[in-house]
Amino acid sequence: MSDLLQGLPMPDFSVADPSSRDGIVLQGVTKSFQGRKILDNFDFTIERGETVVIIGRSGEGKSVMLKHIVRLLNPEAGNVWIDGEDITHMNTKRLFEVRKRFGMLFQGAALFDSMTICENVGLGLKEHSGLSAEEIRIRACECLAQVGLDKVEDKLPSQLSGGMKKRAGLARAIAMRPDYILYDEPTTGLDPITSDAINDLILQLQAELNVTSIVVTHDMASAFKIADRMAMLSGGRIIYAGSVDHVKKTGHPVVRQFIEGSAQGPLSVF
Helix, strand or coil: CCHHHCCCCCCCCCCCCHHHCCCEEEEEEEEEECCEEEEEEEEEEECCCCEEEEECCCCCCHHHHHHHHCCCCCCCEEEEEECCEECCCCCHHHHHHHHCCEEEECCCCCCCCCCCHHHHHCHHHHHHCCCCHHHHHHHHHHHHHHCCCCCCCCCCHHHCCHHHHHHHHHHHHHCCCCCEEEEECCCCCCCHHHHHHHHHHHHHHHHHHCCEEEEECCCHHHHHHHCCEEEEEECCEEEEEECHHHHHHCCCHHHHHHHHCCCCCCCCCC
């Protein structure tokens, strides 16, 4: 843990029996790259049905945390529990079944350039659902309509604006009807109006699908609008968590500096 956090109160997210809990439990997760600990005995719990926004500076491990939740990365120590199942040492067949319950909106939408929007949205269904080509097309068009995209299914990603690509990526994320959606910087690179439209979509899908959402973002306007609960990652751990109102009013010096976007404070500018 960095020196700037020494002496500050640290929240306790340890869980006595993760196997009896719904939702996501990360317990004691540690991960290093090139000798630097990115996650350091990391504990956090995400309840079913809530939208949790994770904030923090670049390089603090927010995306690394997301990758551990679906075991795209394996921890050096610790465990990750999904609805009472420890996925850390789960066999590949069972892990793939668990992953089907997750949708992911990547930072750059991550659409395949050579595939139509319909093919992009329906890719997971084609690989895992057993639906016919026509059924997949119908489902893909339904998902596109759900995110406000009509008559784009036969276009290529290069024919869409940045905001439309994000919407198409979100349609793909919900195509498998997931229980969980992971958002990695959903408003990055978008103008404020388009960003707010994406925020509204996140809220709409939360209400319509009753999914659990985990959102990583630097966009404080977005974070304050969509979150049920916010948490700040710094020094490899969650150093603060609370409701939007609590975060807005907190006197925690590190959180305060970050949400105000100030160069003055305990966090170093460089």
